[in-house]
Amino acid sequence: MNREKRQGATLASAIGSEWAKLWSVSTSTACLLAGLALTGVFAFYYASIARINAHPLQPLGNAPVSALTLGQFTLLVLAMATVTGEYATGSARASLLWVPVRARLHLAKSAVTAAVAFAAGTGFGAVGLAVAWGPFGGRATFDAAQSATQVLAMGVYCALLAVLAVGVALALRTAAAALSVLVVLVAGLPVMCTGLGGPLLTAVNDLLPQTAGTYFMRGGDTPYPAPVGLLIVLGWAVAAHLAGLVVLRRRDA
Amino acid sequence: MITLRGLTKRYGETVAVDDLTLDVEEGRVTGFLGPNGAGKSTTMRMILGLDHPTAGTALIDGRPYAQLPCPLREVGALLDAKALHPARSARGHLNSQARSNGIPVRRVDEVLEQVGLAKVARKRAGAFSLGMYQRLGIAGALLGDPKVLVLDEPVNGLDPEGVRWVRELVREQAARGRTVFLSSHLMSEMQLTADRLVVIGRGHLLADLPMAELLARSASASVHVRTAEPEELRLLAGKLDDVDVSGETTLVARGTTSAAVGDLAHHIGVRLHELHPVTASLEQAYMELTAQSVEYGTTGEPKAGL
Numbered sequence: 001m002n003r004e005k006r007q008g009a010t011l012a013s014a015i016g017s018e019w020a021k022l023w024s025v026s027t028s029t030a031c032l033l034a035g036l037a038l039t040g041v042f043a044f045y046y047a048s049i050a051r052i053n054a055h056p057l058q059p060l061g062n063a064p065v066s067a068l069t070l071g072q073f074t075l076l077v078l079a080m081a082t083v084t085g086e087y088a089t090g091s092a093r094a095s096l097l098w099v100p101v102r103a104r105l106h107l108a109k110s111a112v113t114a115a116v117a118f119a120a121g122t123g124f125g126a127v128g129l130a131v132a133w134g135p136f137g138g139r140a141t142f143d144a145a146q147s148a149t150q151v152l153a154m155g156v157y158c159a160l161l162a163v164l165a166v167g168v169a170l171a172l173r174t175a176a177a178a179l180s181v182l183v184v185l186v187a188g189l190p191v192m193c194t195g196l197g198g199p200l201l202t203a204v205n206d207l208l209p210q211t212a213g214t215y216f217m218r219g220g221d222t223p224y225p226a227p228v229g230l231l232i233v234l235g236w237a238v239a240a241h242l243a244g245l246v247v248l249r250r251r252d253a
Numbered sequence: 254m255i256t257l258r259g260l261t262k263r264y265g266e267t268v269a270v271d272d273l274t275l276d277v278e279e280g281r282v283t284g285f286l287g288p289n290g291a292g293k294s295t296t297m298r299m300i301l302g303l304d305h306p307t308a309g310t311a312l313i314d315g316r317p318y319a320q321l322p323c324p325l326r327e328v329g330a331l332l333d334a335k336a337l338h339p340a341r342s343a344r345g346h347l348n349s350q351a352r353s354n355g356i357p358v359r360r361v362d363e364v365l366e367q368v369g370l371a372k373v374a375r376k377r378a379g380a381f382s383l384g385m386y387q388r389l390g391i392a393g394a395l396l397g398d399p400k401v402l403v404l405d406e407p408v409n410g411l412d413p414e415g416v417r418w419v420r421e422l423v424r425e426q427a428a429r430g431r432t433v434f435l436s437s438h439l440m441s442e443m444q445l446t447a448d449r450l451v452v453i454g455r456g457h458l459l460a461d462l463p464m465a466e467l468l469a470r471s472a473s474a475s476v477h478v479r480t481a482e483p484e485e486l487r488l489l490a491g492k493l494d495d496v497d498v499s500g501e502t503t504l505v506a507r508g509t510t511s512a513a514v515g516d517l518a519h520h521i522g523v524r525l526h527e528l529h530p531v532t533a534s535l536e537q538a539y540m541e542l543t544a545q546s547v548e549y550g551t552t553g554e555p556k557a558g559l
Contacts, residue, residue: 008322008323008354008355009322009323009324009325009353009354009355010355013352013353013354013355014353016352016353017349017350017352017353018349019352020345020348020349020352021338021341021349024338024340024341024342024345024346024348024349025338025340025341026340027340085338086338089336089337089338089339090333090335090336090337091336091337091338093298093303093332093333093336094336094337094350094393096302096303097301097302097303097324097325097330097332098324098325098349098350098353098354099353100302100318100319100321100324101319102319250305252298252303252304252305253298253303253304
């Protein structure tokens with residue numbers, strides 16, 4: 001880490017700076033530990049319910065995927081806070097003085113939080129698998145390749161959510177506004193759509209990031225193949241990233 | 254060198270910075286003065302690429318800030334010293350900053366030592382006093398050993414020793430051929446620090462000239478005279494344009510020099526018992542300038558004093 005020579009201001013150095021910033025505040029570690037605990041507890045809970053209610057056999061990975069419905073928020077907060085924390089303290093200006101190329105700063109933040117969220121997502125998945133096996137009590141199937149795919153899919157989904165959160169946060173700047181939008185988009189709308197029901201709302205729900213992400217992570221074929229779910233989440237992440245970039249470029253810091 | 258050409262910033266109807274054209278040259282300390290709300294910070298933010306000008310350009314060595322290949326090695330800036338994450342340590346903060354521009358990490362320890370924060374380098378910045386924040390901000394400005402320094406109120410919150418340290422630091426930077434552009438509301442300090450002054454009021458350029466010239470132009474620059482006899486005083490006063498008779502044998506003349514008054518007295522045969530010039534303080538000169546800001550602003554003179 002101390003080997004940098006006069007390499008100048010590049011995307012790599014911007015990423016290095018964002019990485020250093022992320023780990024020099026304890027919020028990041030706290031978010032990851034909270035996410036791990038939430039995913040672990042709810043994977044255990046999900047598996048226990050499946051056993052108690054004698055659900056049909058299902059892949060073991062479904063437990064951590066379902067638990068991620070809660071655990072994902074810790075990663076959303078982590079990613080969002082890398083932006084809103086800077087606007088709240090005024091240090092967003094410092095970041096722009098260090099890396100004045102807006103697209104580069106934005107990309108560095110997205111890359112760092114996505115990498116951390118990917119690692120966290122797979123970590124949550126692996127822990128969730130281990131925790132859920134016991135309480136399932138034989139009501140789950142374990143296939144190494146399938147579980148590995150699901151765990152990786154969780155990592156990819158979390159990485160895209162981090163990109164989404166950074167984009168939304170850059171567009172809105174305050175934690176209150178960004179978190180409101182993220183919670184409504186990721187959790188509120190799916191609950192509302194499924195609660196009210198009907199073909200239109202079901203179709204809308206299938207296009208929302210969490211719903212699409214769940215289809216992707218569960219790896220089925222209904223209502224659409226898993227890769228389509230991935231593309232939908234990717235679309236949300238790209239849209240949020242571009243929205244954040246437009247605001248970052250246009251608005252005064 | 255910092256080059257501003259027609260730099261303008263409007264927020265809706267309000268004009269924060271109006272058509273500012275000036276050069277901040279290397280090798281000297283240029284003070285940036287103006288009342289609160291005059292547009293100093295907005296100007297500095299535009300120089301640093303944080304705010305977008307409505308019109309005009311702000312260039313550093315010929316380029317906009319955002320196009321500098323390695324900005325921290327070229328420009329060191331201190332805007333709002335308290336604008337940093339309170340949970341991060343001084344070292345953590347500077348470390349992130351160094352990495353962003355590929356500056357060797359050893360520079361972090363060097364500047365921490367230089368500003369006197371080496372002992373508290375691992376403390377949370379949130380626990381710092383205002384003076385410590387300022388020192389950390391200055392450390393950040395010096396980190397890339399830049400050719401240009403842009404410092405907004407760098408001595409705000411510093412103790413007298415700290416104020417003096419900043420003065421010596423910026424003087425030394427200028428002596429090394431660097432460009433120093435700094436704002437301050439402490440006039441006495443500015444008088445000791447700056448070589449040249451840029452004064453703005455309501456976004457307009459009021460003055461851009463050497464310190465000595467600004468002080469000489471002040472209405473409060475005066476010549477105090479005491480004559481031998483009241484009769485002689487009346488004689489002398491009659492020959493001077495702007496004069497206040499302050500006693501039986503004393504007067505204060507303005508808009509002239511002690512040499513001119515002495516020559517005049519000799520010429521008309523008046524005996525002087527006392528003759529001394531009183532130079533204006535920067536504070537007085539500044540107050541006059543900004544009080545007249547509307548008048549100056551509407552004459553449309555491009556550069557007073559040049």
